[in-house]
Amino acid sequence: xxxxxxxxxxxxxLIVVAIYNNLVRLSNLVKNAFSSIDVMLKRRYDLIPNLxxxxxxxxxxxxxxxxxxxxLRVEATQSNISIDEKVKIDNDISSNMSKIFALSxxxxxxxxxxxxxxxxxxxxxxxxxISAARRSFxxxxxxxxxxxxxxxNNIFAHFFEFKEISLFKTDDxxxxxxxxx
Amino acid sequence: xxxxxSDFQKTYYENVKPxxxxxxxxxxxxxxxxxxxxxxxxxxxxxxxxxIDIYSxxxxxxxxxxxxxxxxxxxxxxxxxxxTSKLKNKIFPGLFKSIDSNFVYSSKAKWQxxxxxxxxxxxxxxxxxxxxxxLYIKTDNQDINIYELEVTHGxxxxxKTVFSGLFAHIVLNKSFKSDVKIIYNKHKDFGIIKSxxxxxxxxxxxxxxxxxxxxxxxTDQIYARRILTLTFMEKxxxxxxxxxxxxxISFKNNNIYIAISGIKLINDEALFFxxxxxxxxxxxxxxxxxxxxxxxxxxxxxxxx
Numbered sequence: 313x314x315x316x317x318x319x320x321x322x323x324x325x326l327i328v329v330a331i332y333n334n335l336v337r338l339s340n341l342v343k344n345a346f347s348s349i350d351v352m353l354k355r356r357y358d359l360i361p362n363l364x365x366x367x368x369x370x371x372x373x374x375x376x377x378x379x380x381x382x383x384l385r386v387e388a389t390q391s392n393i394s395i396d397e398k399v400k401i402d403n404d405i406s407s408n409m410s411k412i413f414a415l416s417x418x419x420x421x422x423x424x425x426x427x428x429x430x431x432x433x434x435x436x437x438x439x440x441x442i443s444a445a446r447r448s449f450x451x452x453x454x455x456x457x458x459x460x461x462x463x464x465n466n467i468f469a470h471f472f473e474f475k476e477i478s479l480f481k482t483d484d485x486x487x488x489x490x491x492x493x
Numbered sequence: 494x495x496x497x498x499s500d501f502q503k504t505y506y507e508n509v510k511p512x513x514x515x516x517x518x519x520x521x522x523x524x525x526x527x528x529x530x531x532x533x534x535x536x537x538x539x540x541x542x543x544x545i546d547i548y549s550x551x552x553x554x555x556x557x558x559x560x561x562x563x564x565x566x567x568x569x570x571x572x573x574x575x576x577t578s579k580l581k582n583k584i585f586p587g588l589f590k591s592i593d594s595n596f597v598y599s600s601k602a603k604w605q606x607x608x609x610x611x612x613x614x615x616x617x618x619x620x621x622x623x624x625x626x627x628l629y630i631k632t633d634n635q636d637i638n639i640y641e642l643e644v645t646h647g648x649x650x651x652x653k654t655v656f657s658g659l660f661a662h663i664v665l666n667k668s669f670k671s672d673v674k675i676i677y678n679k680h681k682d683f684g685i686i687k688s689x690x691x692x693x694x695x696x697x698x699x700x701x702x703x704x705x706x707x708x709x710x711x712t713d714q715i716y717a718r719r720i721l722t723l724t725f726m727e728k729x730x731x732x733x734x735x736x737x738x739x740x741x742i743s744f745k746n747n748n749i750y751i752a753i754s755g756i757k758l759i760n761d762e763a764l765f766f767x768x769x770x771x772x773x774x775x776x777x778x779x780x781x782x783x784x785x786x787x788x789x790x791x792x793x794x795x796x797x798x
Contacts, residue, residue, distance in 0.1 A: 345715075348715055441715070441719065443722070448718055451714075455697070
């Protein structure tokens with residue numbers, strides 16, 4: 313009898329260990345995916361000063377857009393912001409960048425500027441990277457969220473304090489990229 | 494690239510049709526030869542039947558009849574094959590050129606088994622790889638080779654066709670960072686293939702319909718999503734619906750491999766007995782172009798490295 317109880321206990325411990333390890337694995341995948349987004353967002357922030365400087369020479373009348381994007385860059389580089397705030401700022405930056413490229417249509421000299429063209433290509437590249445990284449993060453986060461919500465994982469997730477992660481929702485970056493083209 | 498039917502019709506009637514009419518005369522000659530062979534065989538059998546008496550060995554007679562019929566059969570096959578190969582060499586280069594000046598057709602493809610192995614569509618040892626028709630397409634930024642292919646695995650009774658269809662190989666001037674494989678996951682006869690990819694990194698994508706049709710494998714989850722954008726997935730699904738054949742795509746180093754199962758460039762069997770099926774050839778080419786258009790949408794030369 314004691315042997316059976318011991319076996320059942322061992323089995324239960326093994327299940328808990330397996331669930332815990334799986335949750336840790338998924339949580340690490342999500343963290344890894346988010347750090348990839350972070351790296352790419354930094355690449356995008358690094359492009360902003362150059363873009364503003366290049367555009368400023370030609371687009372004197374669009375000062376408000378340039379000022380706004382510079383402010384957003386400063387906000388985004390602050391270290392104490394949450395994922396949700398980061399997502400919001402990121403969306404604002406995306407829409408302002410696409411606004412700059414849309415406005416550039418009215419400035420033929422700017423459109424012919426070599427450094428502007430290089431920045432435009434680099435921006436498309438970064439936006440594609442961000443879009444892919446965001447989708448990868450969302451896929452990992454969805455899998456993680458499902459896992460911490462299903463029974464019996466939810467009991468252990470609550471006990472070991474695995475919290476639900478918000479998805480990286482955006483105003484459809486792919487559309488922004490198409491507009492940039 | 495789209496096939497312009499009116500341009501094709503014009504060049505076809507100017508250049509290819511006269512050749513086709515010439516070939517028809519040869520076809521008539523072959524029909525006459527085949528008829529003569531059949532008549533001679535029939536006469537031989539009739540004469541020998543008349544000389545048979547009750548003491549004749551029936552087995553020996555039947556064997557000799559069979560030998561004659563088999564020899565006839567091989568002669569007819571040889572005649573048909575030589576006609577088909579002559580027709581292919583004479584007509585098809587011009588015919589494909591008349592469809593598009595960038596098309597170069599060859600009836601004997603310089604095929605290397607490594608190309609199929611390199612694609613990663615099948616990881617086990619390939620037994621044989623047969624290729625007949627080849628179409629080379631040169632565009633401004635790409636070299637595309639399309640092969641009609643039949644690949645088998647195993648020997649004797651265990652021999653199994655792992656791929657039969659068209660295999661396109663595109664060489665780019667840039668390399669992919671990671672290998673990405675798009676595998677059709679509704680294979681009936683390719684169950685082995687699917688199971689072989691189980692250990693590789695599967696990429697879960699957000700398009701449910703795409704996930705129902707395809708499995709994507711790549712070691713770099715983000716890079717796979719750079720290639721498989723939402724629009725690319727939609728376009729590939731549209732192409733799959735239109736073509737109605739199984740499509741698999743592999744991005745590896747500076748190569749793109751596309752495998753379309755159950756489709757032929759030229760139906761050799763029907764060439765002798767029927768007319769050249771231009772509708773089928775144009776439809777096949779249009780299908781191939783549809784897939785290449787989907788790939789070109791990625792603007793790989795400009796963006797992904």
